[in-house]
Structures are given as structure tokens and as C-alpha cells.
Amino acid sequence: MSAPDAVLTQESGAVVLDPARSIVWRAAVARSSVELKSFFRNRQSLVFTLLLPIVLLVVLGSIFSGTVPGTHTDFKQMFIAGIIACGVMSVSFNGLAISVAIERDTGMIRRLASSPMPKSAYFIGKVVRVAVTGTLETLLLLAVAVPAFGLPLPSTAARWETLVWVLLLGAVACTLLAVAFSSIIPNARSASAIVTLPFLVLQFISGVFFPYSQLPAWMQTVAALFPLKWMTQGLRSVFLPGDFARVEPAGVWELDRVALVLAAWCLAGLVLSFLTFRWRGPNVR
């Protein structure tokens, strides 16, 4: 850290690393590796966050038939676009809120706070977890939906682009909201139950199982306040034919508004998690 050290490192020809940065890097690698190990070794997180959307896809995809009223689009396709959004919300929002609640309740967060770990490393680990599991979830859903239910892959480069930014913004918003939401979970035992409630309600009112345009107006208004509705809308624009936009509330895909709302949620989530996340205190056991 001192000047003579730096000179010595340069003379010996070794790679000169900013010590502060290498500490963060080492800690972030350690956190990320623990995050991924505990995700993939935990049966509960595998079944509830990773597999549940796939089970829903297979079961409901096999039940739904016919076309969405006012369009020539297969009902299944609309549903699949929605379930991919749900899958990403599941691994980011549900998965993270539960894991933060458990870590707070079992002494992990307290021990991390007592160590010299740079605080950023904790959140980098969470981001890596969401990035890996979110990508995996999307690929698994596509791997089932494309061959089994004839979902067409995005037809243009622009649609692929939309897929990436909708999922990215959605995952970031859900991740930040999960960190904030975990603060209202009192203990590890109730975590799954408490997280499932908003997830389930949002799924029903955000146009996943039922076409959004057929929902009661007040329900549409409520859903439009939350990210999931905008994530599903963005993904419909990726997978469904252009003329499906006619039955969207505005009659168009409103991609600029999708981006705006999701970005606003990212910002709100960031502020909320800053305000609510605690490294210490009576609830951190």
C-alpha cells in the first residue's frame, strides 16, 4: 500500500494490483461461489424458484388452448411470454428475498458484518447469483417452450435486443426490491410463504394466466404499478406477432414506457434497499 511497496512490485515485474480492488475482487469471488453453491445444493430453492415456473409452463401450457380473443395468436404463446417474465422474477425476487431473510436469521449477515468483507462484495455475490440463475431459468423455459409448445424464437435482432434489456432491467428491479422486501420478513421459516403471496397475486393480475386486456380495469391499474406487468408486456413484444399489440391496453407495445417503468423501479428499489437493509440491529441474529 505504501510507496516503497509499489516500487518493489514494479521492479519485480509482477502485475501491479490496486490492493483495495484485489480485496474486493477476492471477497466478491468468495461470496459468488458461496451464493451459487447454496443455490444449487438447496432442494427448496431449486424446486421453488427454478423448477416451479417450468412445472407451471408444462402443466398450464398443456391445458390452455385456443386463441386470444381479437387476435390469431395461440393463447399458449401469450402465456409462455408471461411465464418467462415470472421465471426471472422468481429467481430474482423470490429467491433473493428468501435467501437474505435466511442469512439474516441464521447469523450469516452478522458474521459478514463482523468480518472485514467489503460490503459491496455481498451485493456483487447476489447479482452473480441472479445473473446465473436468471439466465439458466430463461434458457430452461425456452428449451421446453420452443420444442414442446412451438414458441417461435425472436425473429429479428431488435427482438433479441428487447429480450435482453427487458430481462436485465426486470431482474435488476426485482433484485433490488427483494433486498428491500426481505426486511419485512420476520424469520427464515416464514420467508417462502411471505414471498409467495405478492408473487402469486402479481402473476394473476399482470397478464400471465389471463390476457391483460380482459382483466377488470382496477386490477389493470394496480398491476401497472408493479414491474411484472411491464416485464410480461415487453416479452410479448419479443415472442408474439406484431398485430397482437392491438389488444394491449395502448394498442401498441409501449416499449419506451416498459423501459421507463422498469428503470424507475430499479431506482426505487435501490433507494428502498438502502433505506431498509441492515447489517446490524435487533433483527440480525
Place this chain on the structure above:
Amino acid sequence: MSTVAEQANPVHVRSLRKRYGPVNAVEEVDLDVRSGEVFALLGPNGAGKTTTVEILVGVRRRTSGDVRVLGRDPAEDAPEWRARIGVVPQTTGAYTDLTVREVVEHFAAFYPAPLPVAEVIDMVGLGKQARKQTQALSGGQARRLDVAVGVVGDPDLIFLDEPTTGLDPVARREAWDLVRYFADRGKTTVLTTHYLDEVEALAQRAAVIVGGRVVESGPVAELGGRRATPAAVSFTRTDGLATSLPALPGDAVVEEAEGLVVVRTHHPTEAMAALLPWAAASGVRELPDLRIHRPSLEEIYLDLIRSNQEGGVV
């Protein structure tokens, strides 16, 4: 007031207070832990030991008072300061879905100069469990993993909050060896415990906290005026003994009730040297119930707690 030398101590606390709403969990705690010693914090449950330790390790804010730990205010939460302290909290942590080795490796990655992971695992006696998932550990083993997590950074100052609660006697002795290992390397240890044998075996100095106040502190051997309290030589009178006792040491105080004779003196050896020939001269070759009793740490401790909880004077 504190001197410059006291301020250089690894732990230096003056007039520490912590209020939770209307309740004073800690009021008026002064502590000085010297470099290289094992210092014990004693006290009944709810006395404020854990709150004090949590303030010292920077996971709880104080209401007021002056606190220096390794020369810094714990509330600053500086990473380079954290790298020099080790913490084993009171509650046992759970590290679901990870093996013992993975947990220790994970925490080692946060420190600039950690101890070798395998060595730490062996030191806490988990060598055979290194590849086991932590949820398969017994309660005592999980506690030892906590100790490993607390010390893997090779800290200069270690806080152990009831590290041996729930451990079987063998595991307790292993934990003691660990404390001695760090003490031998010149590290400083602050220990809270309920076990007085642990204090006598490990600590050089101790403080007793009752109702958020330090009621007594000093070398373990002198705690509660232990050294100043006379020993008691006692026996039961038997037929044939002369009514009057022999000449006893000058400070001896004799009590006699229902045949039990108690001689309180700082010179119990001298008293015995007088009593034994005196008994033999009366033809008594065995004094019934003969014993020499010095106050144990436990008695001193219980006395301190009783007198302070009943609002008695110290």
C-alpha cells in the same frame, strides 16, 4: 479519568451506556483489557455482557461513553480494524448447504493474512468433519465451526461470547486449548462465560457485571477481596478434646456453635500446626470433619451477585 497508558490498551472503555427505550441495558461500564491477557466478563443473564461485547465489536451502537478498541472507535466500522479483531457471537450460526471447509475458506478470503484453513479446522477439532455439510454437525461441532470462523483471520484481539456453552467437557477443554493457543501467540482475548472454572483456568483478570454495571474487576485471584478473605479451618468437637483451644495465630477469630469449631485466619498452616499436637495431646488422633476452606470463585461471584441484585452496597 484515564491515563495515556490505559488508552493504549486493546480495550479501553469509560462510562459506557446503552439505553433501549426506558431500559438501561448498560450503565456505567468501565473496562481496561491489557495487551496479551485473557479477560473474562462475568455476570448473570441479562446483566449487559453481550450488549457490551456487541458494542465493542461494532455491531451495536452505544448511547454514550468513550470506547476504544485497538485504538479506534468501533462505530467507525473500518475494514482494516475489522481485519484485526475476531468475533464469535453468542448465537451459533448456520451455514446451510456448505461444508465446514467451504465455510472457513469463504471467511478466510476476507482477511489480508488468514491462518491456513486446514490448520484452523484442525485446531477447533473439526478435522474429521471438514468435508461434512454443516447441517450434519452436532450442536457442539457447529459451535466450534463458529470459533473457526471467528479466528481464521488471525486476529490480534478476539471476542468470545460464551464460546463453550453447549459443549461437552472434552470439547470445552479443546476450546480452552484454542484460547491458550492465541494467548501464547501474544493475542488478547475477551471472554464472556457462565463457567467459573473456565475463568479460573483461562483468565488473568475479570470483571463482574450486574444490572449493567461493573461491580468488581481485577485479577481473578483477588476478585471480590478473595485474597483478603481469611481461610476457615473447621472441625467438629469430639469427646476427650480439651475445652480451651491452643495458642492460635494472632489474627485468628474463633466461632463455635453446636460442636462445630471454625477458626478464621490468614495463616491456616500455622493454625493447623497448633491444632494437631493439641488434639494428639488429648488422645484424639482424628479430628472429625477437619477441613481448610478458602472461598472459591463461585462463592465470591454468587456473593457479589446477591449483594448487588438486592440493592446492597458493594
